Amino acid sequence: xxxxxxxxxxxxxxxFNMTSDLPEELDVESPPVQALLATLTESQRSNFLAMASDPxxxxxxxxxxxxxxxxxxxxxxxxxxGKKIAFIPFxxxxxxxxxxxxxxxxxEVLNSFxxxxxxGIHEYLDLAVERGLPDTMCSAQRGVVGLxxxxxxxxPDFLVNGAAGSCDPNSKIFEYMSEKWDIPALYLDVPYSHxxxxxxxxxxxxxxxxxxxxxLSGNKLDEDRLREAxxxxxxxxxxxxxxxxxxxxxxxxxxxxxxxxxxxxxxxxVGTPDALDFYETALEVCKxxxxxxxxxxPEEKIRFMMMYTGxxxxxxxxxxxxxxxGVSYIMDLLVFFDFNPIIxxxxxxxxxxxxxxxxxxxxxxxxxxxxxxxxxxxxxDLLYYVDTYKADCIAFTGxxxxxxxxxxxxxxxxxxxxxxxxxxxxxxxxxxxxxVTSLDVIKEQFTEFFETLx
Amino acid sequence: MRAFQELAEVSxxxxxxxxxxxxxxxxxxxxxxxxxMPEEILHALDIxxxxxxxxxxxxxxxxxxxxxxxxxxxxxxxxxxxFLGQYDFLDGAVWNNGCDHIRRCYDNWxxxxxxxxxxxxxxxxxxxxxxxxxxxxxxxxxxxAVEDHFGVELSSKxxxxxxxxxxxxxxxxxxxxxxxxxxxxxxxxxxxxxxLSAGTSIPRAEYNRLLRELLEEAKPHPDGAxxxxxxxLVAGSLMDDAEFIANVEDLxxxxxxxxxxxxxxxxxxxxxxxxxxxxxxxxxYYEHPPCPRMTGAYPQRLAFLRExxxxxxxxxxxxxxxxxxxxxxxxxALLKRDLEKDGIPVMELERQYGPxxxxxxxxxxxxxxxxxIGA
Numbered sequence: 001x002x003x004x005x006x007x008x009x010x011x012x013x014x015x016f017n018m019t020s021d022l023p024e025e026l027d028v029e030s031p032p033v034q035a036l037l038a039t040l041t042e043s044q045r046s047n048f049l050a051m052a053s054d055p056x057x058x059x060x061x062x063x064x065x066x067x068x069x070x071x072x073x074x075x076x077x078x079x080x081x082g083k084k085i086a087f088i089p090f091x092x093x094x095x096x097x098x099x100x101x102x103x104x105x106x107x108e109v110l111n112s113f114x115x116x117x118x119x120g121i122h123e124y125l126d127l128a129v130e131r132g133l134p135d136t137m138c139s140a141q142r143g144v145v146g147l148x149x150x151x152x153x154x155x156p157d158f159l160v161n162g163a164a165g166s167c168d169p170n171s172k173i174f175e176y177m178s179e180k181w182d183i184p185a186l187y188l189d190v191p192y193s194h195x196x197x198x199x200x201x202x203x204x205x206x207x208x209x210x211x212x213x214x215x216l217s218g219n220k221l222d223e224d225r226l227r228e229a230x231x232x233x234x235x236x237x238x239x240x241x242x243x244x245x246x247x248x249x250x251x252x253x254x255x256x257x258x259x260x261x262x263x264x265x266x267x268x269x270v271g272t273p274d275a276l277d278f279y280e281t282a283l284e285v286c287k288x289x290x291x292x293x294x295x296x297x298p299e300e301k302i303r304f305m306m307m308y309t310g311x312x313x314x315x316x317x318x319x320x321x322x323x324x325x326g327v328s329y330i331m332d333l334l335v336f337f338d339f340n341p342i343i344x345x346x347x348x349x350x351x352x353x354x355x356x357x358x359x360x361x362x363x364x365x366x367x368x369x370x371x372x373x374x375x376x377x378x379x380x381d382l383l384y385y386v387d388t389y390k391a392d393c394i395a396f397t398g399x400x401x402x403x404x405x406x407x408x409x410x411x412x413x414x415x416x417x418x419x420x421x422x423x424x425x426x427x428x429x430x431x432x433x434x435x436v437t438s439l440d441v442i443k444e445q446f447t448e449f450f451e452t453l454x
Numbered sequence: 455m456r457a458f459q460e461l462a463e464v465s466x467x468x469x470x471x472x473x474x475x476x477x478x479x480x481x482x483x484x485x486x487x488x489x490x491m492p493e494e495i496l497h498a499l500d501i502x503x504x505x506x507x508x509x510x511x512x513x514x515x516x517x518x519x520x521x522x523x524x525x526x527x528x529x530x531x532x533x534x535x536x537f538l539g540q541y542d543f544l545d546g547a548v549w550n551n552g553c554d555h556i557r558r559c560y561d562n563w564x565x566x567x568x569x570x571x572x573x574x575x576x577x578x579x580x581x582x583x584x585x586x587x588x589x590x591x592x593x594x595x596x597x598x599a600v601e602d603h604f605g606v607e608l609s610s611k612x613x614x615x616x617x618x619x620x621x622x623x624x625x626x627x628x629x630x631x632x633x634x635x636x637x638x639x640x641x642x643x644x645x646x647x648x649x650l651s652a653g654t655s656i657p658r659a660e661y662n663r664l665l666r667e668l669l670e671e672a673k674p675h676p677d678g679a680x681x682x683x684x685x686x687l688v689a690g691s692l693m694d695d696a697e698f699i700a701n702v703e704d705l706x707x708x709x710x711x712x713x714x715x716x717x718x719x720x721x722x723x724x725x726x727x728x729x730x731x732x733x734x735x736x737x738x739y740y741e742h743p744p745c746p747r748m749t750g751a752y753p754q755r756l757a758f759l760r761e762x763x764x765x766x767x768x769x770x771x772x773x774x775x776x777x778x779x780x781x782x783x784x785x786x787a788l789l790k791r792d793l794e795k796d797g798i799p800v801m802e803l804e805r806q807y808g809p810x811x812x813x814x815x816x817x818x819x820x821x822x823x824x825x826x827i828g829a
Contacts, residue, residue: 134783164579164749168554171749172784179752179788187749192551192576201588372561403778406522407558411565
């Protein structure tokens with residue numbers, strides 16, 4: 001049981017505010033900065049250096065952090081402003097909540113950002129288990145259950161889950177939170193296939209969720225606000241595609257750390273001016289890097305792709321790849337967005353259809369809902385991304401809770417190797433819990449793997 | 455107890471004598487894995503539905519290369535038997551996307567050891583009118599796929615007969631469970647699981663005949679079975695292992711009912727026999743006592759458990775889940791909370807399936823539980 005602590009969101013706002021104005025000229029080797037770094041935990045130091053060492057990464061991270069500070073502050077003050085809060089998973093479009101004047105909180109995003117708390121996330125992962133959850137449940141959401149149990153995060157007004165059918169632990173943890181804390185929950189059923197009938201079924205389910213949210217909240221969907229959110233999202237999508245075009249180049253000018261900022265923005269803040277601000281800054285940085293011929297240092301030795309999720313407990317991996325290993329971290333599955341459509345903003349109906357179709361194509365929902373070799377599923381997407389982005393190798397982090405991916409890793413990896421000649425590495429770890437496999441061990445395993453590719 | 459002996463004999467082997475006789479007649483056998491598969495459709499097409507399990511797997515060494523150590527040992531045991539050719543007598547198999555583990559079992563089976571007929575019948579993960587229509591669409595597609603592959607045609611009359619035949623099974627099993635509610639149940643929980651297990655692998659008419667005989671032969675246990683024994687309910691992950699139950703009962707308990715997809719949840723509700731049989735069948739399977747895979751249906755699952763507890767005068771509940779089964783593991787945590795609020799002692803137990811089961815640890819835990827509730 002953790003000791004009584006201050007509200008987690010308050011502390012997250014403070015941290016993001018502190019890192020939202022990183023100076024353009026910052027010498028991380030200078031004595032004052034080194035002295036400051038010495039006061040941080042190893043994980044905090046690693047994360048800070050990952051975002052602050054490179055000037056371009058520093059610039060885009062400052063904008064991203066400012067947006068995150070503002071976002072968490074808005075969550076924190078929501079009740080005082082008379083607004084309701086909904087917890088949603090990563091595969092649930094936030095735009096609709098903006099249009100309904102409900103504040104959405106991405107459970108996985110909150111879980112991931114809990115690493116900035118001085119106590120870290122481990123005690124919350126453990127507390128959730130101590131109070132009943134099986135220890136095999138996914139650490140991507142389990143930390144949030146621990147935060148609720150500890151009382152350092154307030155319970156939301158609603159839960160909206162969009163993972164039923166694509167991920168058992170994800171949908172189950174929402175049902176658990178609903179029953180445990182008596183929170184109304186809405187579930188969106190994900191069909192097994194990805195054809196027209198499936199898209200229509202899913203869209204209809206989404207319409208029902210939107211209608212139920214209006215009833216539960218007493219708020220009416222504001223068409224103008226929805227259009228504005230969708231317009232902003234479309235602008236972000238266009239920039240994401242432009243940056244992805246740059247990623248296809250050899251060498252890749254897009255800094256590795258962009259993937260982390262991009263993930264948080266795309267999953268939580270799309271539909272807001274702040275997200276657009278971030279993507280415009282990121283594009284500017286990437287263009288500048290490309291013009292200057294900058295890429296991973298000292299040279300792009302390996303183009304690397306995570307075939308599934310990445311490592312989130314320590315963001316130093318991206319930095320280490322880039323600065324020490326010459327490895328371009330092109331993307332992981334959580335930023336596989338090439339098939340997300342531009343939303344037709346003609347009317348509410350077209351916007352809801354566009355959002356639903358986009359959600360069905362969000363990472364994981366798209367690839368893990370059916371069978372591994374169906375159209376628009378994991379194998380087909382991996383073959384596309386590996387080929388299009390010219391990956392030399394792929395890896396599976398072995399995220400312990402993702403049993404279904406463990407269950408098809410081999411047949412998928414074998415097929416990628418057979419069709420494209422691209423080898424894979426299977427690690428054993430946990431994306432959010434460093435105790436399963438530490439970053440040092442992960443680095444050793446990558447080093448050995450990369451040596452075999454030479 | 456001739457009927458029981460025959461059922462026990464059937465449950466001991468995968469390819470039993472009834473299956474052999476069926477195949478000698480030139481008829482087909484199709485496997486399935488989940489209680490959301492409407493067996494009556496196969497039955498009406500003169501195809502024997504046969505429930506695939508991992509029973510008899512000695513280890514999971516072949517399956518572990520594909521489904522790994524973090525996958526449920528039931529799914530691994532099924533796949534292992536597939537790799538070993540133990541299910542080669544099947545002419546096809548139908549899966550449901552019951553859980554992440556079993557659908558990945560299907561993926562590997564399809565990739566590595568496919569039957570001539572491999573089919574996935576997806577089931578929605580929530581109970582709603584819209585979901586019911588989706589499920590209907592899937593059932594219709596399934597029916598067409600079976601008809602096309604096996605060159606047969608489903609008639610309304612045969613389907614209606616199949617519904618009646620299966621309802622008869624369910625009524626007979628309800629009578630069997632009624633006998634267990636008394637002071638001297640004629641069968642132990644292990645024996646009942648043996649009876650249920652046999653029913654998943656023989657022609658339904660034959661099973662009904664044996665059940666009728668069994669019920670005629672059934673007499674209250676001479677010892678007055680409850681005699682100091684703790685009346686238990688077992689719920690949770692898939693359980694077809696009579697030895698597990700015997701192990702529990704050996705410690706001074708008697709399992710008098712269950713909430714298992716291999717047990718009461720699989721036969722509790724009947725199919726309506728008036729009107730359109732296919733529509734009725736779809737309603738029956740879609741709305742049968744829900745698996746924890748059905749989101750938002752926790753209140754129904756709790757209500758079903760409470761109903762069984764009251765009917766059978768249960769004094770303690772074992773909520774077990776196979777390791778890595780997040781669906782049952784999570785539900786069990788909530789059920790424990792709610793049942794204990796009702797004053798029912800509950801034990802949560804994580805276990806492995808089949809060859810990986812650790813009987814010694816389980817005996818120790820059960821013994822402690824029985825002591826706790828005053829046995």
